[in-house]
Amino acid sequence: MTNVYDEQDYPYAVRHWTHPTQLGALSQLMGRPAAPFQDCRVLEIGAGDGVNLASMAIGAPRAEFIGVDLSERAVAAGRELTTAAGVANLRLVCGDLRDFAGEPQSFDYIIAHGVYAWAPKIVQDAVMALCGRLLSPRGVAMISYNALPGCRLRQGLRDMLLSAVAGIAEPERKIAAARATASFYAEQWSASDNAFRKALALEARDFLGRPDGLIFHDELGEIYDPQLFSTVVAAARAHGLDYLCDNDPSLVGHALWESELWSQSLPLTGGDQIAYEQALDFVETRFFRRSLFCRAGAPLERRFAPERLSGLYLEAPLEPFLDASVAAGEFAFKTAGKGEVSTRDQAFGVAMRRLGEAYPRALAIDEIAAEPAARSALLRLFAGNMARLATEPFPVGRQPGEKPFANPLARAQARLGLGSVTTYRHSQVALEGDDTRRFLDLLDGTRTIDDLTRAMSGEAEESRTRAQVEAALATFAMWGLTRA
Structure with a gap:
């Protein structure tokens, strides 16, 4: 059995936001405590060479991990790697997800990244059906997809690229032709004062920065089916799933705290979270979503509750400003993305200092913040992409030990x-x-x-x-x- 993924490698990678410790933390924030990572079962749909799952499996030897993918080449490479690494709790399966069998409600975490919007409707339905059938009562399913309305712009560029590569079968030549076409049009559009052309120029330049495998499979693939958020939620509901939240920190923030936009949109949304997030996608012209789902039935409580941070961990690469520009009584820090965060709140400032001193080790929120205001401020670090949130810390620290042991x-x-x-x-x-x-x-x-x-x-x-x-x-x- 061969397919297009055997013709051109896809750049499989470890994606930190797919880790069960983050998925579980987000579920807990929404009022749904999830299965503990150390004893969970994880299924990844479209797992490729399994490197994403293998990285998880190394950290939870009692847990079970299964990856399914159509590519014989990717699965073979993954088996070679996991055997060399001694990963015993991961199984890679080469086959169609529609043929995958499993005990009902037997997986605590299901991951489907880069599959849903690049597959025919029959496969989209199969992804939802599989999640509906296999997700455990405490389970979390993450499904990523190209989103509308933002991807309308990407579709315009895609139309031009597909026209340019029509009739070219060889992957290398097809990728080269697409790059040359995107480069030509980016140059033409950049010289224009027209807002739409400038937006296309930015999209073309972003396209040119992507790896060949992404260009071949994602941008030039046979199927490209961006989705409205509300359409995906409706498809999930048809299989007994409820929308939990999105795995984008900024969208988590919109779920936890009422914003000015929430109030302004009430005449359109009626205060419904799904309608609000769909309106938010239109306002922000969203391109991509990583939606989380749980089994339908149990109540969800999306607004921020300080007590739900108990038992969770935070890591943040915060570096204090030590120069004279920092006023007396102020705590100011540099973040990983060259940003800055400052406060005069003593509890929040001390908590940030401790996070910076401990990095890369995560700290228990219970140990560094007791007051609701400080807890809310720490969580806003995560919502602002300045920190990572998890149900347990990774086994790392600043010192490698007497006899260093690498992953x-x-x-x-x-x-x-x-x-x-x-x-x-x-x-x-x-x-x-x-x-x-x-x-x-x-x-x-x-x-x-x-x-x-x-x-x-x-x-x-x-x-x-x-x-x-x-x-x-x-x-x-x-x-x-x-x-x-």
């Missing part, structure tokens, strides 16, 4: 010569050079820093090599490549 999946990826490797934080980092990959592979928990220095020194002075080893270990620890 087994990352070490297997290094041995296979891959350019990026997976961290314990469910993210990916790029590695440059064979020496760096060889060094990472040495971190199997059996070697001290002295041992590592001797292994890497070669002809170099050991004192200089030791400094390099210690610097590399500090970097790896901050990335989350090593266990604390």
